[in-house]
Amino acid sequence: MIHYLGIALAIAGFSTLAAHAEPVAGNVTGRWTHAQSPYVVTGDLLVPRGERLEIESRVEIVFTGHYKFVVEGALVVDGSKPEYKEEDDHHVVFKASAAATEGWAGIRFLKAGAGCKLKNVVISGGNAQGEAPDNQGGAVYCDHTELEIVNAAFEENRASGAGAAVAVVGGEVDLTNVAFTENSCPGTGGTVFVSGGAVELTNAALSENRGVGLSLEDHATADLTNFALTDQQGEHGWGIWCSASKIDLTNAAVSDNSQGGIKLIDNSRAKLTTTAVSGKNALDSDATSQLTSTLSAISDD
Numbered sequence: 001m002i003h004y005l006g007i008a009l010a011i012a013g014f015s016t017l018a019a020h021a022e023p024v025a026g027n028v029t030g031r032w033t034h035a036q037s038p039y040v041v042t043g044d045l046l047v048p049r050g051e052r053l054e055i056e057s058r059v060e061i062v063f064t065g066h067y068k069f070v071v072e073g074a075l076v077v078d079g080s081k082p083e084y085k086e087e088d089d090h091h092v093v094f095k096a097s098a099a100a101t102e103g104w105a106g107i108r109f110l111k112a113g114a115g116c117k118l119k120n121v122v123i124s125g126g127n128a129q130g131e132a133p134d135n136q137g138g139a140v141y142c143d144h145t146e147l148e149i150v151n152a153a154f155e156e157n158r159a160s161g162a163g164a165a166v167a168v169v170g171g172e173v174d175l176t177n178v179a180f181t182e183n184s185c186p187g188t189g190g191t192v193f194v195s196g197g198a199v200e201l202t203n204a205a206l207s208e209n210r211g212v213g214l215s216l217e218d219h220a221t222a223d224l225t226n227f228a229l230t231d232q233q234g235e236h237g238w239g240i241w242c243s244a245s246k247i248d249l250t251n252a253a254v255s256d257n258s259q260g261g262i263k264l265i266d267n268s269r270a271k272l273t274t275t276a277v278s279g280k281n282a283l284d285s286d287a288t289s290q291l292t293s294t295l296s297a298i299s300d301d
Helices: none
Strands: 022-027 030-032 039-047 052-055 060-063 069-071 074-078 092-096 107-110 116-124 140-143 146-155 166-169 172-181 192-195 198-207 214-217 221-230 238-243 246-255 260-265 269-273 276-278 283-285 290-294 297-299
Touching: 107 116, 140 146, 166 172, 192 198, 214 221, 214 246, 221 238, 238 246, 246 260, 260 269, 260 276, 283 290
Parallel strands: 022 039, 030 052, 039 060, 039 069, 052 074, 060 092, 069 107, 074 116, 092 116, 107 140, 116 146, 140 166, 146 172, 166 192, 172 198, 192 214, 198 221, 214 238, 221 246, 238 260, 246 269, 246 276, 260 283, 269 290, 276 297
Antiparallel strands: none
């Protein structure tokens, strides 16, 4: 029932040992090209307010330490394959160098400008640590920003607070054709975390992450379509944790998570349409929350 459009996890297809490496730090604008790749990050990055950075296909960004990529202006990443190219490895890759044992601090959209997009990207090794909000959003942190993410893979990112891969705080994020694997966050912070914001997940898969898969709080909303959430692991391995929020699932499957399928608390609302929820504690709802279900199945193993 779920269809995915071939997200290539082709990190190995890029080489950080290229003859040319472009060191970058500080303010960044303009356009990053494959000809200048890899871009080796040696300090925090900032796209200033009112400015714009574009990153074209087959660019690799390698972080040599725990540096932030802060976006206050506009960041447009498009790893689409050019029509005149035959290479398969056309994604834009964000990752930490082998020497950066603590990873890097993620892309952080802070009330950023219009038109921000991450398309055809592979993001790994992000690590959100420290005090809030720095401990949220291992790969992507979105604060009151509209962001589009298309054809993306999030792998082996982590956060000590919330959102091992993606954290949305008051923003609006549309994710289409996305995969999340082997990300890790303690407690109920989730692989994807939404607080007071909104997400749409279409053709998405979350599997083999540690902790909650999708965590919602503070009147967040989530619309999930063609969505699979399986094998969330660890002592907080719930598929979905929904607190004082609203979630709609259409043509979705939530199954085989270590602690449970869907948890509804604090006056939450959930709507299931042609959706299957199964496994241990398939649905756990407190007395203040409500569930409506159409052509759906909920079953405990």
